Amino acid sequence: MLKPIIALASVCFFGFVSLAQPVNSAAVLARKQVPVLCYHQIRNWRASDKQADKDYIIPPATFKAHIKMLADSGYHTILPDELYDYLTKGTPLPAKPIMLTFDDTDGDQFEIARPELIKYGFKGVYFITTIDIGKNKHYMDRKQIKQLSDEGNIIACHTLDHSNFKKFKGRDWETQIDKPTKKLEAITGKPIKYFAFPFGEWNSKGLPELHKRGFKAAFQLTDRRDPNDPIMTIRRLLGCGYWSAKTLDYNIKHDFGHPAQKEGILAKVK
Ligand SMILES: [Zn+2]
DSSP: OOOOOOOOOOEEEEOOOOOOOOOOOHHHHHHHHOOOEEEOOEEEOOOTTOGGGGGGOOOOOHHHHHHHHHTTTTTTTTOOHHHHHHHOOOOOOOSSSEEEEEETTTTTTIIIHHHHHHTTTTTOOEOOOGGTTTTSSBOOOOOHHHHHHHTEEEEEEOOSSSOOOGOOOTTHHHIIIIIIHHHHHHHSSSOOOOOOOOOGGOOOGGGHHHHHHHOEEEEEESOOOOOOOGGSSSSEEEOOOOHHHHHHHHIIOOOOTTTSSSSTOOOOOO
């Protein structure tokens, strides 16, 4: 039996008021999923990079090929509010919608992804680990995050230090979510309404904590969505560094393109 999740109104420290409406989870599950891509580091591989790391490190030329393929194929980037309205209310989306997300505050997302997205009129979502802001030259600083926000991209929460959501208890909610959210709201001057699970790791038990805090939706990786709370377990496809643009195209179509298919299975093509 699927029950609607009632999201409570909440007021965050910065003064933003979030009044999320009750979400009908059955309706969310019934709608065709929109592809959401997830990128991390954008840099050339080093000899020390292991194969598993290359899921998270995409060479700039490959990244540019991915984005060009999306533009040439007629995809339109959407932002989380549009995805939320589509999933919860059926609000129509542009043709061939896709969402581009970037995790972990990497500076090359500003240096390399930002101009590439601007070239095609695309927008993105940046999930920030607040401990990394301005930490060293490899990470974005406050000014860059503010600029991304001012330019119409969405800044969102990815915890303080990339801790595992499944292990949160007691004060962790404040340290890992409340304070980082407040910091991002102070930087951007906007409410922070979306969350991504570090490592894509989540458990059903913790999801009400996100509703309580006024988050509208949360993003994982490719696990099956929580049937009782799909809005807090939206799936994302890793834009792997070793996928050609053609492979990405194939995986978007085959992993997200067919609502009846089994979730969580990625095509293995070169
Ligand atoms: Zn991450």
